[in-house]
Amino acid sequence: MMTKRQEALVNSFLLLLDDDFKPLYQDLISCLYEFGYNPHKQRSYILFKHDLHGKQMAKAGIKKRERTPYFELRFSACRGYSQKFENIVREAALKYPDNHRNCVTGDCDYCAGEPETHIYTYTLPDGSKKYHCGSYVLEIPDITADDIDEIKKLIKEEHVYLMKHQVGMDVE
Numbered sequence: 001m002m003t004k005r006q007e008a009l010v011n012s013f014l015l016l017l018d019d020d021f022k023p024l025y026q027d028l029i030s031c032l033y034e035f036g037y038n039p040h041k042q043r044s045y046i047l048f049k050h051d052l053h054g055k056q057m058a059k060a061g062i063k064k065r066e067r068t069p070y071f072e073l074r075f076s077a078c079r080g081y082s083q084k085f086e087n088i089v090r091e092a093a094l095k096y097p098d099n100h101r102n103c104v105t106g107d108c109d110y111c112a113g114e115p116e117t118h119i120y121t122y123t124l125p126d127g128s129k130k131y132h133c134g135s136y137v138l139e140i141p142d143i144t145a146d147d148i149d150e151i152k153k154l155i156k157e158e159h160v161y162l163m164k165h166q167v168g169m170d171v172e
Contacts, residue, residue, distance in 0.1 A: 006039050013046055016062055021069050024143055025060060028071060031152045032058055035159045050159075053166035057158065059137050071143055075154040076134030077118045077161035082150055088138050090122045093130035103133050110135055113165035 010029055014022055029039065037048035037057045045061030059072040075085065102108035103119045111118050111134055120132035140151065163171045
């Protein structure tokens with residue numbers, strides 16, 4: 001059960017959404033909470049972290065200029081996702097080409113587990129690979145009802161990974 005403060009935070013965010021977005025974001029927030037990711041106010045957005053490992057899983061807020069909602073998700077330990085998520089990883093890896101140096105070499109001690117298991121990886125058409133640090137949440141643009149099941153699957157997969165490698169607990 002969310003605390004009154006957490007409920008108020010979530011409800012104040014949901015009140016800002018159009019009726020088309022409200023059930024989508026409510027569903028995602030409920031899923032995150034079920035896995036133990038509590039909402040925290042951070043600047044102008046809501047951050048979802050787990051008390052046991054303290055890692056951020058997601059972020060939600062309103063874009064100031066467009067006045068539209070956004071949702072960002074950490075899914076770096078996930079594999080086999082759709083083309084939409086492949087494109088998200090590609091954009092991040094190409095936009096920030098140096099945002100992985102310590103991750104790939106294993107010199108980063110922020111994320112537990114072998115580097116190749118928690119780094120965003122995109123394979124270019126020529127077979128070369130581009131990387132992006134796995135500790136980041138990446139924006140999922142234009143969320144629709146068709147995306148919700150896949151996002152929930154990614155939340156669960158990332159959660160299982162984080163619990164195993166950050167906390168030492170096997171969960172399903």
